[in-house]
Amino acid sequence: MPFTKSTANKRRRAVGPALVALTLASTLAACGGAEDGGGSDDEIVIGISLPLTGDFSEPGKGIQRGYEAWAAYVNENGGLLGRDVRLEMLDDQSSAERVAADYEKLINQEQVDLIVGPFSTRLVIPAAQVAQDYGYLFVEPAGAAPEVFEEGFENLFYAAPAVADDHYKLLAEHILAMPEGERPKTAAYASMDDPFAQGTAYGLKDALEEGGIETVVDEVYPPNTTDFSSIAAKVADSKADIVVGGSQYQDGVNLIVSLQQLNYQPKLAAFSTAPTETEFAKAIGDKTQGIIAPTGYTTKADYPENQEFVKFFEEQYGEAPGEDEANAWTTGQVVGAAVEAVDCAEPDPDCQAKLIDWLRENEVDTVVGPLSWDDKGRPQSAHMIQQWVDGEIKIVMPEDQAEAEFVFPKPAW
Secondary structure (H helix, E strand, C coil): CCCCCCECCECEEECCHHHCCCCCCCCCCCCCCCCCCCCCCCEEEEEEEECCCCCCHHHHHHHHHHHHHHHHHHHHCCCECCEEEEEEEEECCCCHHHHHHHHHHHHHCCCCCEEECCECHHHHHHHHHHHHHCCCCEEECECCCHHHHHCCCCCEEECCCCCHHHCCHHHHHHHHCCCCCCCCCEEEEEEECCHHHHHHHHHHHHHHHHCCCEEEEEEEECCCCCCCHHHHHHHHHHCCCEEEEECCCHHHHHHHHHHHHCCCCCCEEEECCHHHCCCHHHHHCCCCCCCEEEECCCCCCCCHHHHHHHHHHHHHHCCCCCHHHHHHHHHHHHHHHHHHHHCCCCCCHHHHHHHHHHHHCEEEEECCEEECECCCCCECCCCEEEEEECCEEEEEECHHHCCCCCCCCCCCC
């Protein structure tokens, strides 16, 4: 497998998914794995805990599909280091306490060879702490909040283009560049009490406030909130030009429906995560027009790795992948590239240290483009902005990737 040799001052590029291989045998029970723990001469076991039930179950299942598709693809292409890989998957039930216990079990009892991360910053931080305590490489698909990178993890790498507070960077720049007479003047924010959701919403809030756009509503709600009538009433009463939801999935859907019922008509509506989920249009119906979300992924990106991914995923699932699936697949690519480069995949501390060190000094080609990281595990790229236009979610920023013109003001929903 060809990799260019690194030098002191030059990064190496790693190959894409066609050369990063795995196999699949997902286990959703709370126990299982190889009979003697970990992998054998014929297989490598990768441990994962995911929120398959609870508050984060919808995106959690997207991450699951991405991991499984990646593993199946790689299994068909020769394995990792010539060995099959089995996914040992546990359900953390969207619980931070449970996710930490799951990774303890995967490392100590199942003795897995490698681990990859769960969904949600709330779950990534305790999982990453367990991984660091045991010296494991920890590549994760969905922990983008600033808190993740302030914990001092030396083993963590986020497998997406940008961290949460930069997700709306292109949108903020566009809004603030509008002529003064067209530019929105007020904004309302409602965010789940979740580091990722708040990081995404407040990253935009900070940029817009600095540019002179007044905050007229700032609400934070618990993750288990289902009734959004009071929050929606505050937003509607404010008549804010912009509404921003720091949402995961179901909360974003519920808030949007509540706002629609009040006939609140903002000029711009931006919600993190929810609008990119495959079930979003079914949940909202024909009132998606103009809704915005940041994304690190599009099926139309012309990276060779992405073309292979989309083709394989559609064959497996009968539909196109979403961002969650792409981020999980990317996580696998990153881990696989490191394993192939350093020629090891064992729980041994020396092997894990080599994997970590290699990723610190290299760039990996992935379905979301080339990824490299700073010393805190933050990716050094940017998110795109998507918008629902004529029944489809399309890239509208940056201009060189745009599939449609940015629609402003947003049509009535």
